[in-house]
Amino acid sequence: MKPADPSFPPVRRLGLGDLPHCLDLAQDRSWPREERKWRLLLENGEGFGIDAPDGGGLAGTVVLTRYGRTAAAVGMMLVASRYSGRGLGRRLMNHVLAEAGDATLFLCATEYGRLLYEKLGFETAGVVEARVGRFDTGDDPYGGPGTGRTASRLAEPARDLAALCALDVEVFGADRSRLLTRLFAFAEQVRVVERGGGITGYGAAWRSGDRLFVGPVVAEDDETARALVTDLTRDADVRIRIDIHHRHQELISWFAGRGLAQASTTAFMVHGGRVLPGDRSRLVASFMSALG
Ligand SMILES: CC(C)(COP(=O)(O)OP(=O)(O)OC[C@H]1O[C@@H](n2cnc3c(N)ncnc32)[C@H](O)[C@@H]1OP(=O)(O)O)[C@@H](O)C(=O)NCCC(=O)NCCS
Incomplete structure:
Protein backbone atom coordinates (compact mmCIF):
# COMPACT_ATOMS: atom_id res chain seq x y z
CA MET A 1 0.00 0.00 0.00
CA ALA A 103 -23.91 0.50 8.82
CA THR A 104 -23.31 -2.47 6.53
CA LEU A 105 -21.83 -1.12 3.32
CA PHE A 106 -22.56 -2.63 -0.07
CA LEU A 107 -21.83 -1.74 -3.69
CA CYS A 108 -21.81 -2.98 -7.26
CA ALA A 109 -18.23 -3.26 -8.48
CA THR A 110 -16.89 -3.02 -11.99
CA GLU A 111 -13.76 -5.00 -12.78
CA TYR A 112 -11.75 -1.79 -12.21
CA GLY A 113 -13.11 -1.29 -8.73
CA ARG A 114 -13.30 -4.90 -7.51
CA LEU A 115 -9.59 -5.32 -6.73
CA LEU A 116 -9.53 -2.12 -4.72
CA TYR A 117 -12.69 -3.07 -2.79
CA GLU A 118 -11.36 -6.53 -2.00
CA LYS A 119 -8.26 -4.96 -0.50
CA LEU A 120 -10.51 -2.84 1.71
CA GLY A 121 -12.53 -5.77 3.06
CA PHE A 122 -15.47 -6.09 0.65
CA GLU A 123 -16.57 -9.59 -0.34
CA THR A 124 -18.55 -10.68 -3.37
CA ALA A 125 -22.06 -11.80 -2.42
CA GLY A 126 -23.69 -11.96 -5.85
CA VAL A 127 -23.74 -10.76 -9.42
CA VAL A 128 -25.87 -8.06 -11.02
CA GLU A 129 -26.37 -8.13 -14.75
CA ALA A 130 -27.26 -5.04 -16.79
CA ARG A 131 -29.63 -5.91 -19.65
CA VAL A 132 -30.18 -3.33 -22.38
CA GLY A 133 -32.27 -3.15 -25.54
CA ARG A 134 -35.63 -2.38 -27.09
CA PHE A 135 -38.13 -4.30 -25.04
CA ASP A 136 -40.62 -6.40 -27.00
CA THR A 137 -43.82 -6.55 -24.94
CA GLY A 138 -45.12 -9.28 -27.28
CA ASP A 139 -48.67 -10.51 -27.90
CA ASP A 140 -48.73 -12.52 -24.72
CA PRO A 141 -47.63 -9.60 -22.58
CA TYR A 142 -46.67 -11.30 -19.34
CA GLY A 143 -45.39 -14.44 -20.99
CA GLY A 144 -47.46 -16.79 -18.92
CA PRO A 145 -50.84 -17.74 -17.58
CA GLY A 146 -52.87 -15.79 -15.06
CA THR A 147 -52.27 -12.39 -16.63
CA GLY A 148 -55.42 -10.95 -15.15
CA ARG A 149 -54.20 -11.88 -11.70
CA THR A 150 -50.95 -9.96 -12.01
CA ALA A 151 -52.02 -6.85 -13.91
CA SER A 152 -50.35 -3.79 -12.43
CA ARG A 153 -51.71 -0.31 -11.84
CA LEU A 154 -50.15 3.12 -11.48
CA ALA A 155 -49.16 3.85 -7.91
CA GLU A 156 -50.21 7.05 -6.16
CA PRO A 157 -48.14 8.41 -3.30
CA ALA A 158 -51.09 9.23 -1.02
CA ARG A 159 -52.66 5.82 -1.50
CA ASP A 160 -49.64 3.53 -1.86
CA LEU A 161 -46.45 5.00 -0.40
CA ALA A 162 -46.86 3.58 3.10
CA ALA A 163 -47.66 0.04 1.91
CA LEU A 164 -44.93 0.19 -0.73
CA CYS A 165 -42.34 1.20 1.90
CA ALA A 166 -43.55 -1.55 4.25
CA LEU A 167 -43.07 -4.18 1.53
CA ASP A 168 -39.72 -2.71 0.57
CA VAL A 169 -38.23 -2.79 4.06
CA GLU A 170 -39.25 -6.45 4.37
CA VAL A 171 -37.42 -7.28 1.14
CA PHE A 172 -34.50 -4.83 1.20
CA GLY A 173 -33.90 -5.20 4.92
CA ALA A 174 -33.18 -1.50 5.42
CA ASP A 175 -35.25 1.64 5.33
CA ARG A 176 -35.39 3.13 1.82
CA SER A 177 -38.48 5.25 2.51
CA ARG A 178 -36.65 8.58 2.03
CA LEU A 179 -35.51 7.49 -1.41
CA LEU A 180 -38.83 5.88 -2.31
CA THR A 181 -40.64 9.11 -1.46
CA ARG A 182 -38.40 10.88 -3.99
CA LEU A 183 -38.97 8.08 -6.49
CA PHE A 184 -42.49 9.31 -7.25
CA ALA A 185 -41.13 12.64 -8.53
CA PHE A 186 -38.01 11.14 -10.11
CA ALA A 187 -39.64 8.31 -12.05
CA GLU A 188 -41.92 8.52 -15.07
CA GLN A 189 -44.06 5.79 -13.55
CA VAL A 190 -44.29 3.79 -10.36
CA ARG A 191 -46.56 0.75 -10.61
CA VAL A 192 -47.81 -1.77 -8.09
CA VAL A 193 -49.32 -5.24 -8.22
CA GLU A 194 -51.94 -6.14 -5.63
CA ARG A 195 -53.16 -9.50 -4.47
CA GLY A 196 -55.51 -10.27 -1.63
CA GLY A 197 -55.82 -6.58 -0.79
CA GLY A 198 -52.07 -6.02 -0.31
CA ILE A 199 -49.19 -4.87 -2.48
CA THR A 200 -47.08 -7.85 -3.56
CA GLY A 201 -44.76 -6.04 -5.93
CA TYR A 202 -43.79 -2.64 -7.25
CA GLY A 203 -41.54 -1.23 -9.92
CA ALA A 204 -40.48 2.11 -11.38
CA ALA A 205 -39.20 3.42 -14.71
CA TRP A 206 -37.12 6.59 -14.96
CA ARG A 207 -35.26 8.36 -17.71
CA SER A 208 -31.62 9.17 -17.92
CA GLY A 209 -30.22 10.46 -21.19
CA ASP A 210 -31.63 8.44 -24.06
CA ARG A 211 -32.55 5.42 -21.94
CA LEU A 212 -35.43 4.33 -19.80
CA PHE A 213 -34.16 2.62 -16.64
CA VAL A 214 -36.42 0.04 -15.02
CA GLY A 215 -35.78 -0.22 -11.29
CA PRO A 216 -36.21 -0.81 -8.50
CA VAL A 217 -38.36 -3.89 -9.03
CA VAL A 218 -39.59 -5.88 -6.05
CA ALA A 219 -41.87 -8.84 -6.77
CA GLU A 220 -43.13 -11.89 -4.93
CA ASP A 221 -42.69 -14.10 -8.02
CA ASP A 222 -41.55 -14.03 -11.65
CA GLU A 223 -45.06 -13.52 -12.97
CA THR A 224 -45.42 -10.33 -10.92
CA ALA A 225 -42.01 -9.13 -12.12
CA ARG A 226 -42.92 -9.78 -15.76
CA ALA A 227 -46.20 -7.89 -15.37
CA LEU A 228 -44.45 -4.90 -13.81
CA VAL A 229 -41.66 -4.69 -16.40
CA THR A 230 -44.06 -5.16 -19.31
CA ASP A 231 -46.44 -2.47 -18.09
CA LEU A 232 -43.62 -0.06 -17.25
CA THR A 233 -42.10 -0.34 -20.72
CA ARG A 234 -45.22 -0.78 -22.84
CA ASP A 235 -45.04 2.56 -24.65
CA ALA A 236 -41.30 3.11 -24.38
CA ASP A 237 -39.88 4.46 -27.63
CA VAL A 238 -36.29 4.10 -26.43
CA ARG A 239 -33.88 1.42 -25.29
CA ILE A 240 -34.39 0.28 -21.75
CA ARG A 241 -31.92 -0.88 -19.11
CA ILE A 242 -32.61 -3.12 -16.17
CA ASP A 243 -30.01 -4.20 -13.57
CA ILE A 244 -31.20 -7.62 -12.54
CA HIS A 245 -29.84 -9.85 -9.80
CA HIS A 246 -28.31 -13.06 -11.14
CA ARG A 247 -30.36 -15.36 -8.91
CA HIS A 248 -33.36 -14.63 -11.19
CA GLN A 249 -32.14 -16.85 -14.02
CA GLU A 250 -35.56 -17.61 -15.49
CA LEU A 251 -36.40 -13.93 -15.67
CA ILE A 252 -33.04 -13.24 -17.30
CA SER A 253 -33.82 -15.79 -20.03
CA TRP A 254 -37.24 -14.22 -20.47
CA PHE A 255 -35.65 -10.76 -20.85
CA ALA A 256 -33.20 -12.16 -23.40
CA GLY A 257 -36.16 -13.46 -25.41
CA ARG A 258 -37.75 -10.01 -25.25
CA GLY A 259 -34.77 -8.27 -26.82
CA LEU A 260 -32.65 -7.29 -23.81
CA ALA A 261 -29.00 -8.23 -24.27
CA GLN A 262 -26.42 -8.48 -21.53
CA ALA A 263 -24.49 -5.19 -21.49
CA SER A 264 -22.26 -5.70 -18.45
CA THR A 265 -22.01 -7.50 -15.15
CA THR A 266 -20.94 -6.18 -11.77
CA ALA A 267 -20.04 -7.95 -8.55
CA PHE A 268 -22.43 -7.23 -5.69
CA MET A 269 -20.11 -6.77 -2.71
CA VAL A 270 -20.74 -6.39 1.01
CA HIS A 271 -18.19 -5.08 3.50
CA GLY A 272 -16.68 -7.13 6.29
CA GLY A 273 -18.27 -10.50 5.48
CA ARG A 274 -21.64 -9.34 6.80
CA VAL A 275 -24.96 -10.66 5.54
CA LEU A 276 -27.54 -8.13 4.46
CA PRO A 277 -30.93 -8.52 6.14
CA GLY A 278 -34.23 -8.77 4.31
CA ASP A 279 -35.66 -11.25 1.82
CA ARG A 280 -33.57 -10.57 -1.23
CA SER A 281 -35.19 -13.40 -3.20
CA ARG A 282 -37.93 -10.84 -3.93
CA LEU A 283 -35.48 -8.11 -4.94
CA VAL A 284 -35.49 -8.43 -8.73
CA ALA A 285 -33.80 -5.26 -10.00
CA SER A 286 -31.70 -2.52 -8.47
CA PHE A 287 -32.82 1.10 -8.47
CA MET A 288 -29.47 1.84 -10.10
CA SER A 289 -26.02 0.49 -9.57
CA ALA A 290 -25.02 3.34 -7.21
CA LEU A 291 -28.02 2.64 -4.94
CA GLY A 292 -28.37 -1.16 -4.95
C1 LIG B 1 -11.60 2.06 -9.72
C2 LIG B 1 -10.91 3.41 -9.56
C3 LIG B 1 -11.83 4.35 -8.82
C4 LIG B 1 -9.62 3.18 -8.73
O1 LIG B 1 -9.07 4.44 -8.42
P1 LIG B 1 -7.49 4.68 -8.22
O2 LIG B 1 -7.30 5.98 -7.59
O3 LIG B 1 -6.81 4.45 -9.51
O4 LIG B 1 -7.13 3.49 -7.22
P2 LIG B 1 -5.94 3.50 -6.17
O5 LIG B 1 -4.76 4.15 -6.77
O6 LIG B 1 -6.45 4.07 -4.89
O7 LIG B 1 -5.71 1.94 -6.03
C5 LIG B 1 -6.17 1.28 -4.91
C6 LIG B 1 -5.63 -0.12 -4.87
O8 LIG B 1 -6.22 -0.96 -5.85
C7 LIG B 1 -5.22 -1.60 -6.62
N1 LIG B 1 -5.65 -1.72 -8.00
C8 LIG B 1 -6.43 -0.87 -8.67
N2 LIG B 1 -6.61 -1.34 -9.93
C9 LIG B 1 -5.90 -2.50 -10.01
C10 LIG B 1 -5.66 -3.44 -11.04
N3 LIG B 1 -6.20 -3.27 -12.26
N4 LIG B 1 -4.90 -4.50 -10.77
C11 LIG B 1 -4.37 -4.67 -9.54
N5 LIG B 1 -4.55 -3.80 -8.52
C12 LIG B 1 -5.31 -2.74 -8.77
C13 LIG B 1 -4.02 -0.70 -6.54
O9 LIG B 1 -2.84 -1.44 -6.72
C14 LIG B 1 -4.13 -0.15 -5.15
O10 LIG B 1 -3.61 -1.00 -4.19
P3 LIG B 1 -2.61 -0.45 -3.06
O11 LIG B 1 -3.28 0.78 -2.47
O12 LIG B 1 -2.53 -1.58 -2.12
O13 LIG B 1 -1.35 -0.10 -3.78
C15 LIG B 1 -10.52 4.01 -10.94
O14 LIG B 1 -9.77 3.04 -11.65
C16 LIG B 1 -11.69 4.41 -11.81
O15 LIG B 1 -12.23 5.49 -11.68
N6 LIG B 1 -12.10 3.54 -12.76
C17 LIG B 1 -13.16 3.81 -13.71
C18 LIG B 1 -14.52 3.91 -13.06
C19 LIG B 1 -14.88 2.66 -12.30
O16 LIG B 1 -14.93 1.57 -12.83
N7 LIG B 1 -15.16 2.86 -11.01
C20 LIG B 1 -15.48 1.79 -10.11
C21 LIG B 1 -16.95 1.64 -10.02
S1 LIG B 1 -17.35 0.26 -9.01
Missing part, protein backbone atom coordinates in the same frame (compact mmCIF):
# COMPACT_ATOMS: atom_id res chain seq x y z
CA LYS A 2 1.33 3.39 -1.04
CA PRO A 3 1.17 6.40 1.36
CA ALA A 4 -1.44 9.06 0.51
CA ASP A 5 -0.15 11.39 -2.19
CA PRO A 6 0.38 14.81 -0.47
CA SER A 7 -0.15 16.76 -3.69
CA PHE A 8 -3.94 16.31 -3.37
CA PRO A 9 -6.21 18.28 -1.00
CA PRO A 10 -8.30 16.39 1.58
CA VAL A 11 -11.60 14.71 0.77
CA ARG A 12 -14.46 17.23 0.96
CA ARG A 13 -18.25 17.05 0.87
CA LEU A 14 -19.78 17.70 -2.55
CA GLY A 15 -22.82 19.89 -3.21
CA LEU A 16 -25.05 20.51 -6.19
CA GLY A 17 -22.61 23.21 -7.33
CA ASP A 18 -20.16 20.40 -8.10
CA LEU A 19 -22.54 18.75 -10.57
CA PRO A 20 -20.78 20.02 -13.75
CA HIS A 21 -17.46 18.67 -12.50
CA CYS A 22 -19.03 15.32 -11.60
CA LEU A 23 -20.33 15.08 -15.17
CA ASP A 24 -16.90 15.97 -16.60
CA LEU A 25 -15.29 13.30 -14.44
CA ALA A 26 -17.84 10.69 -15.56
CA GLN A 27 -17.16 11.59 -19.18
CA ASP A 28 -13.42 11.28 -18.60
CA ARG A 29 -14.08 7.62 -17.66
CA SER A 30 -16.42 7.13 -20.66
CA TRP A 31 -19.48 7.08 -18.43
CA PRO A 32 -22.50 9.01 -19.74
CA ARG A 33 -23.18 12.54 -18.48
CA GLU A 34 -26.24 11.70 -16.36
CA GLU A 35 -27.25 14.93 -14.69
CA ARG A 36 -30.62 13.78 -13.30
CA LYS A 37 -29.01 10.77 -11.70
CA TRP A 38 -26.15 12.72 -10.10
CA ARG A 39 -28.62 15.32 -8.84
CA LEU A 40 -30.73 12.66 -7.14
CA LEU A 41 -27.66 11.02 -5.62
CA LEU A 42 -26.20 14.29 -4.31
CA GLU A 43 -29.54 15.51 -2.96
CA ASN A 44 -30.53 12.25 -1.33
CA GLY A 45 -27.10 10.98 -0.26
CA GLU A 46 -23.68 12.32 0.63
CA GLY A 47 -21.22 13.01 -2.16
CA PHE A 48 -17.50 13.27 -1.41
CA GLY A 49 -14.72 14.39 -3.70
CA ILE A 50 -11.10 15.38 -4.06
CA ASP A 51 -10.28 18.52 -6.02
CA ALA A 52 -7.80 18.24 -8.85
CA PRO A 53 -4.56 20.03 -7.91
CA ASP A 54 -4.25 21.35 -11.48
CA GLY A 55 -7.47 23.38 -11.02
CA GLY A 56 -9.24 21.15 -13.51
CA GLY A 57 -12.34 20.27 -11.50
CA LEU A 58 -12.59 17.04 -9.53
CA ALA A 59 -9.91 14.36 -9.35
CA GLY A 60 -12.25 11.83 -7.72
CA THR A 61 -15.78 11.25 -6.40
CA VAL A 62 -17.82 8.80 -4.36
CA VAL A 63 -21.43 8.88 -3.10
CA LEU A 64 -22.68 7.33 0.14
CA THR A 65 -26.42 6.64 0.46
CA ARG A 66 -27.63 5.68 3.93
CA TYR A 67 -30.66 3.49 4.48
CA GLY A 68 -31.56 4.26 8.05
CA ARG A 69 -28.73 3.20 10.35
CA THR A 70 -28.60 -0.37 9.15
CA ALA A 71 -27.12 -0.27 5.68
CA ALA A 72 -25.60 2.11 3.15
CA ALA A 73 -24.76 1.95 -0.54
CA VAL A 74 -21.57 3.24 -2.12
CA GLY A 75 -21.58 4.42 -5.71
CA MET A 76 -20.11 6.76 -8.31
CA MET A 77 -16.54 5.87 -7.32
CA LEU A 78 -14.53 7.62 -10.01
CA VAL A 79 -10.95 8.81 -10.26
CA ALA A 80 -9.88 10.89 -13.28
CA SER A 81 -7.80 8.76 -15.61
CA ARG A 82 -4.84 11.18 -15.36
CA TYR A 83 -4.69 10.57 -11.59
CA SER A 84 -5.32 6.83 -11.52
CA GLY A 85 -3.07 4.56 -9.47
CA ARG A 86 -2.12 7.32 -7.03
CA GLY A 87 -4.18 6.14 -4.09
CA LEU A 88 -7.21 8.43 -4.55
CA GLY A 89 -9.70 5.57 -4.90
CA ARG A 90 -8.43 4.02 -1.69
CA ARG A 91 -8.53 7.37 0.09
CA LEU A 92 -12.14 8.05 -0.98
CA MET A 93 -13.29 4.59 0.07
CA ASN A 94 -11.54 4.84 3.44
CA HIS A 95 -13.31 8.14 3.98
CA VAL A 96 -16.69 6.56 3.24
CA LEU A 97 -15.93 3.57 5.49
CA ALA A 98 -15.22 5.96 8.35
CA GLU A 99 -18.35 8.05 7.64
CA ALA A 100 -20.62 5.01 7.48
CA GLY A 101 -19.99 3.95 11.10
CA ASP A 102 -21.75 0.68 11.94
